Amino acid sequence: xxxxxxxxxxxxxxxxxxxxxxxxxxxxxxxxxxxxxxxxxxxxxxxxxxxxxxxxxxxxxxxxxxxxxxxxxxxxxxxxxxxxxxxxxxxxxxxxxxxxxxxxxxxxxxxxxxxxxxxxxxxxxxxxxxxxxxxxxxxxxxxxxxxxxxxxxxxxxxxxxxxxxxxxxx
Numbered sequence: 001x002x003x004x005x006x007x008x009x010x011x012x013x014x015x016x017x018x019x020x021x022x023x024x025x026x027x028x029x030x031x032x033x034x035x036x037x038x039x040x041x042x043x044x045x046x047x048x049x050x051x052x053x054x055x056x057x058x059x060x061x062x063x064x065x066x067x068x069x070x071x072x073x074x075x076x077x078x079x080x081x082x083x084x085x086x087x088x089x090x091x092x093x094x095x096x097x098x099x100x101x102x103x104x105x106x107x108x109x110x111x112x113x114x115x116x117x118x119x120x121x122x123x124x125x126x127x128x129x130x131x132x133x134x135x136x137x138x139x140x141x142x143x144x145x146x147x148x149x150x151x152x153x154x155x156x157x158x159x160x161x162x163x164x165x166x167x168x169x170x
Contacts (some may be wrong), residue, residue, distance in 0.1 A: 006101040008058040008070060008109070011051040015059055016043040018066035022090030028068075031128045032088055033152060056110060060089055060102040067093050070102050072110045074117055082119045083110065087134075099134045107138070111166050118166045123150065126158040135162045 011019075022028050023037040023046070034050075037043050051057050051069070060068035068089030075082045085106070089099045111117060122140060124131045136142070140162040149159040 001097045001101070003097070003101045003104075005063050006098055006105070007061045007064070008102060008105050009061060011047050011057065011059045011066070011069075013044060013047055015066040016040055016047060019043045019047060019059075022066075022068060022088070022093075025091050027091045028088050031125050031131070031152070032086075035153075056113060058106070060087070060098065062093065062098060067098060068102065070106050072106065072114075072120065074114055080116055082121055083114065083117045085110075085120050085122050087131075094130065099131075100137050103134055103138045107164060108169060111169065120164045122162040124160045124162060125150070125152070126160055132160065132162075135164075138164070139168055140164045141168075 017040070020037060020040055020043040023043065026036050029036045037046055054071060055073060057069060057071035059066040060070055068087065070085070070087040072083045072085050074080060075084075085103070087099055087102060089102070093099075107120065110120065120140075122135055124135065126145065132142070141164070143161045143163055146159040146161060148156045150157050
């Protein structure tokens with residue numbers, strides 16, 4: 001995949017159809033904290049009330065079309081030096097390097113936008129091998145295995161924590 005075809009930009013209401021195409025796929029939302037979106041109305045509400053006002057949530061675009069999302073949420077107070085990163089792409093885009101390229105694009109942008117952040121963290125379900133590979137390719141470091149750490153979609157799940165420090169930028 002030619003990485004120049006991949007870009008990040010803020011969500012727009014006009015992304016609703018493309019958003020619905022990947023956010024309505026249970027395979028995509030399996031590891032996400034939000035549920036599958038099933039109607040165009042839900043897509044519009046999500047974009048308007050969640051994606052647009054978010055401090056840093058971007059549409060992952062392939063040739064200008066939304067095929068996923070990436071978000072970074074800075075912590076607050078004494079933990080404001082850390083931020084959590086999350087992402088997903090449509091299942092038709094899996095294995096093409098799109099998520100890897102998106103995370104690679106996001107990192108310097110996030111550190112520039114939030115100069116107080118020194119650490120990006122990713123919590124990944126132990127079963128989500130694809131996401132672990134994305135993080136490792138980009139230079140995140142696997143730090144630990146958290147047993148029965150996160151409740152998601154009706155069950156308590158094992159998680160891995162990965163980090164990328166500002167000093168890891170090349």
